[in-house]
Amino acid sequence: MITSDPIGDWTWEITPGTGDIRPARAVEIAGAVWNVLNRHELAIHIGKTGFSVRSVGDMRDVRVNANGLPFEEEPLRSGTALSSVVAQAESLEGDFLISVRVQCPGFWREPGAKYRAEKLFALQVDIWKGSLIVVTLETYSDAWLTMDTREREQAAVHAENAPRLAAALEEVSALLGCAPTPGDPNRHATPTETGFEDLRIEGPAYDDSWGTFDVPARARRLRSLLPPSEDEYPEVTEYPVRYFTIQRDGRTLGFIWASAADNAAGYEPRTAAGDDAFEAGAGWMLRLRDAHSRGFTAPEALDWVAQLPPQQEIGSIAEGAPQEAPSLDALEELSGRY
Template sequence: MTLETYSDVWLTMDTRDREQPEVYAENAPRLAAALEGISALLGCSPTPGDENRFAAPTETGFEDPRIEGTAFDDSWGTFEIPARSTLLHSGIPDSEDEYEEVTDQPVRYFTIQRNGRTLGYIWAAVGEQAAGYEPRTAAGNDAFAAGAEWLLRLRGAYKHGLTAVAALDWVARQPPRPEIGLIAEDAPQESPSLDALQELSGRY
C-alpha cells in the first residue's frame, strides 16, 4: 500500500521556505499517530519514500529541514514560479509579440475576479516594458484558463505599440468577458515588486 501527501501542513517549513512552527506543532503529531495506527493495523512499519527538495520522510512523519538547511534557498522562485508560467503559456500559441515577464521594478495590477472569486492578477511594471498575469494558486485550473486569455489581451496591446503601463489601462477598457473574469478595481493597485505580487497570488 502506498500513502502519499501533497500538503505542507506536516512540515516545519512550508513549500515557500517560510517557517511554520505552530502549524507543525499541531499537525505533525496527527500524522505520527495516523502512521502508528496504520502500522499497527498492517503489522509492519512504513518504508519512507525518497527525500525531496522540501523534506525527508521518516517512519513517523518528516525530518526537520531546518537542522541542515533546505535543499534550496528559494524553492518557490526556483521551481514553482517557472512551472506556473509554463502551464499558463501552454494554453496559447508561442509568440515574440509580448512584454517581458520579469521585472525588478514596482508593478501596478488589477485583480481578476469571477463570481466574487479571485482568479489572478494582471500587472505591468512601472518604468519597464514588462507585463503579465499571475494566477492565484487557490483558484486552480480556472486561474490558468482565464489567465491565458488575459495574456492574449496583453499581446494585443503590445501589437498596438503601447508601453506596459498603458497596456494595463488599455486591457481594462476592453469589452468585458465574464467567462474569463472581470477587473475588480476602478484603478490599478500598487505592489512594491513582482515578487510581492507573486507572493500574494500564491496564498491560499
C-alpha cells in the same frame, strides 16, 4: 506555499491473500482513504477524478481513459459518471493496470484562519494485474513543514497542521493494514512515516525552493496553454508592479500586472485555485498580447485591459483601481501563498 510538484508522498503496498481484485475495488479504496482525509479537512467534496485501464503488456494499449470526473461522496452510486466508467472496466478480461487518481481540495490552517487549496493532496490507487494494490498520497502544501519552501520558520503554522497530517497518515495505515513507505527526499523536504523531517536541523536542500522551481514551472504551464507569438511583454522586472485581482464567482484566480517603471507585464496564477487559475490566465495573457500588438506600453496595456468587457470564462477584475506591490517577487508570493 502551494506547490506545483509534490512536497512529499507516501506509498502503501497491499497484496491480498486470495481472489482477483476487480476495478471497482480501486474506487472503494480511494473513497475510504478520502473519508480519512475528509475527517481532518485535508480532502473535501467534490474532487476531480481520473480513471484509466491499460494493458500491462503494452502501456500504450489504453482500454479506458476518463478525466475530470467528479469524485462524489458515494462515487460508485448508480448514475454517477465514475460508476459508468468503472462498469465498462469491469467488463474487460486480461491483465491490466487499473488507476484511479483523485485531486483533493482541502484546507490548510494558520492561527485564527484557514485557506482552501484546490489540490492540497492527490490520491492514487493502482491495481496491478488484479493482484497488487498500490496506494500513493501526495501533498502540495508546505503547511506541514517547520520551515516553509522560502526558508522561513513557521512554528505556528506547523503546529496547526502537522498533527492533522500525522493523524491522517496513522489512520490510513490502520485502514490499509500496513505502514507507509515515505517518498525520497526532494528539493522541498524529506517525508517520514508521520509527516516530514524537521528542516531546522539539516536545512533545506535548496535556497527558496518555491521561488527557484515553482515560479518557472507555473510560467511554463501557463505558456503551454498559449500559441506561439512575438506580441509579448517581458515577464520579469526588478521594479514595483501595479496589478489587478482576477476573480470569478467570488474566488480569486490570479493577478494581472504591469511594471511601474519598465515595459514588463504578465499574469500570476493563484496556485491554490488549481486548474482554473491557469485556464483563466491564458485568456488574460491573450489580452495582453492584443495590447502589445496595438503598441501600448505595459502600463497602458494594464489600463486598457481593465476597460475591456468582462468574460465569464476568464473572470473579471475585482478592483476599480490597480493595487501596488513593492516587487514582482512580492506578487508571486501572494499568488503562491493564499
